[in-house]
Amino acid sequence: MSSGTGSGGGPRDGGSEPQPERDGELERDEDNHEAGVGDKKKELDPNGLWFEDNGVIRNMTKCFKQHFHHPWRNYSQVDDDTKNLWFSIFKGSYKWREELQSQVRSTYDRKMAKRLKDNHHSIVKKKGGVCPTWLSLSIHEQMMKNAQDKEFKARSQKASKNRRGGDLTSSIPPSHVQGSISSAERAKRLVSVTCLNTFNTKT
Known part of the structure; x- marks a missing residue:
């Protein structure tokens, strides 16, 4: 008749034995x-x-x-x-x-x-x-990369827009000395200076 213990003498039915x-x-x-x-x-x-x-x-x-x-x-x-x-x-x-x-x-x-x-x-x-x-680690890595790429692109577009006076379609090259003057206003000023120089040369 079984004594209810294993070969090591411990209880087989669980008792105080851990059962993770x-x-x-x-x-x-x-x-x-x-x-x-x-x-x-x-x-x-x-x-x-x-x-x-x-x-x-x-x-x-x-x-x-x-x-x-x-x-x-x-x-x-x-x-x-x-x-x-x-x-x-x-x-x-x-x-x-x-x-x-x-x-x-x-x-x-x-x-x-x-x-x-x-x-x-x-x-x-x-x-x-x-x-x-x-x-999964691979998907997490890709999610983080995509998020960083998206943020970088957004920051780049914003910076480019600011340099062009708020207009990304402007053909006027950006300038560090442009300041807060818009591209359109800067173009007008360049035309005025050119006309004035031409007039002075003829006279």
Whole structure:
């Protein structure tokens, strides 16, 4: 008859033995309870549980964090297949009446666009260059590079516009001595000086 101990004399049923895998199971159980998985899907309704609920927003965020395979800056950059995949994951946690289908999808898309924009801003502006644990290092690196390139381009265009008196289409070469005078005004002054010199030469 078994004594209930292993070869090393320790309890086999757990007892005070640590079981780290149980922590992961507890976390999954908590997530499933929040999303409505494991018992029944939670029902969305504009007059009840809706997209303003923090729990719904958190689960939307989890949807794209599970499948984020490109350095997207915003929702419009995401391909349709990925958008539909995220929505499919979302549908696994919630249900709604058939007549609400269009309203649910349009509201979902609007909220997801905001979440993705906020997520990008948080990663490139607020994390101090640290890659989130759910994001791959290669995608994070590309996101940071894209953000820096975009900012550099914006700064360059602004500086160029300032040098040309606020007009990027001006053909007048920029000048460090131009100061606050516009390109058009500077051109007028050059014409006046040229005419005056010509007149003085003839007389």
